[in-house]
Structure formats: C-alpha cells, structure tokens
Amino acid sequence: MLLVFYGKGKGKTTAAYGTAIRALGRGWRVVVASFMKSGDSGEIELLRKLELPVKVYVLGTREFVKPGDYEGEAASENMAKAYAFLRYELPKLMRNYKPKLVVFDELGLAVHLALVDEGTATRVLKRFTGDRELHAIVTGRYVPNTLKNMADLISEVREVKHYFRRGYINVVGLDR
Ligand code: ATP
Ligand code: MG
Numbered sequence: 001m002l003l004v005f006y007g008k009g010k011g012k013t014t015a016a017y018g019t020a021i022r023a024l025g026r027g028w029r030v031v032v033a034s035f036m037k038s039g040d041s042g043e044i045e046l047l048r049k050l051e052l053p054v055k056v057y058v059l060g061t062r063e064f065v066k067p068g069d070y071e072g073e074a075a076s077e078n079m080a081k082a083y084a085f086l087r088y089e090l091p092k093l094m095r096n097y098k099p100k101l102v103v104f105d106e107l108g109l110a111v112h113l114a115l116v117d118e119g120t121a122t123r124v125l126k127r128f129t130g131d132r133e134l135h136a137i138v139t140g141r142y143v144p145n146t147l148k149n150m151a152d153l154i155s156e157v158r159e160v161k162h163y164f165r166r167g168y169i170n171v172v173g174l175d176r
Helices: 013-023 042-049 073-097 107-112 118-126 145-149
Strands: 002-004 029-033 054-058 100-106 133-138 153-156
Touching: 002 013, 002 145, 013 042, 013 100, 013 133, 029 042, 029 073, 042 054, 054 073, 073 107, 073 118, 107 118, 107 133, 107 145, 118 145
Parallel strands: 002 133, 002 153, 029 054, 029 100, 100 133
Antiparallel strands: none
C-alpha cells in the first residue's frame, strides 16, 4: 500500500515514524529515508541506536533548501543524495534487504520543490501501490497530485492551532 500524509499541520513525519515503529513491532524489516532533513532529530537518533531491522538514510542537507534556489549548494547536494538513493541504493535494498515498509519522509516536498524529478518518484512508488506485502509512506507539506492519485491512502494534516505562532519554534523533543 502507498500511504500519503500531507498538509500544513504538524504530525506527518511523526505519524510515518510511528507506523515504522508499529511495523518493527511486528518483526518487519523497515527502511526510512529522510529527504529534506539533516538528521538532527530525535526519531533518527533513536532508530540508529535500535538493534532492530531498520535502515536509516539521511538525504537532506544541514542548510535548508530555499524554494526556487536550485543553484545553491544545499539544493544540488540534496538532489544528488536523493537521486543516488532512489536510483541506486533503493533497488539494491529491495533486492537484498527486502523491507516490508519504506518511509519516504518529505519526498512529497522534495518533488514539489523539484529537487526530485516527478517521473523518478512515480516510477519508484508504483511498485508499492495495491500490494499487500510491501508498503510505503510518503510525507510532505505539499505532495504533487500525480503522487496523490497513485496512493491507496491519503491523510491530510490540517493546522488548527500551533505554538510556533507564539514563537515556540523547532522545540526539541516535540518538533525535532
Ligand atoms: P512532525 O515532524 O512534528 O510530525 P510534520 O512532519 O507534520 O511534523 P513538517 O511540515 O515536516 O511537519 O514541518 C517540520 C516542523 O516544522 C514541524 O515539527 C512543525 O511543528 C514545524 N512547523 C510547521 N510550520 C511551521 C512554521 N510556519 N514555522 C516554524 N515551524 C513550523
Ligand atoms: Mg515532516
């Protein structure tokens, strides 16, 4: 199944990692790829410490990619890492490691920002749709319609209230 969590509210990435934990609890092999983040977040720290069948790939850059700024170093580094993962690393993992769940965190946003080519993303995600044995989760504030159209499940996370509006930004333990 292909699951998509999108929208402007908080909870997409944490829902994806929560599902990864649920899957690990059932003994599944899991792959987690984080497309926009540098890896400075509690969930990545935790998964790296666990002696469980989970492989973590951090494909983001320390510097945030500014939308539209594709000439910056952050954008090209992000593009190169994402491409190498989708094109070379993932096919190898699918053949040899055989995960039952792959989390593509922020892939929706990466495609939205054109850091990842839409055709590449669609080709990669196609094999997960409608499959009972192999599942993927895609998150992102924005997820292009082509990816949404392929999904077996879509949840929109809507902001009703958020403490960042009162200045609490990137709170450790809650947001990262
Ligand atoms: P989480 O990782 O907590 O599940 P998310 O994946 O749904 O959240 P993203 O859209 O990836 O959220 O945003 C990353 C983080 O930025 C979130 O933790 C969120 O609380 C925070 N955030 C969202 N909107 C803003 C904003 N406008 N300014 C500052 N921080 C924000
Ligand atoms: Mg997120």
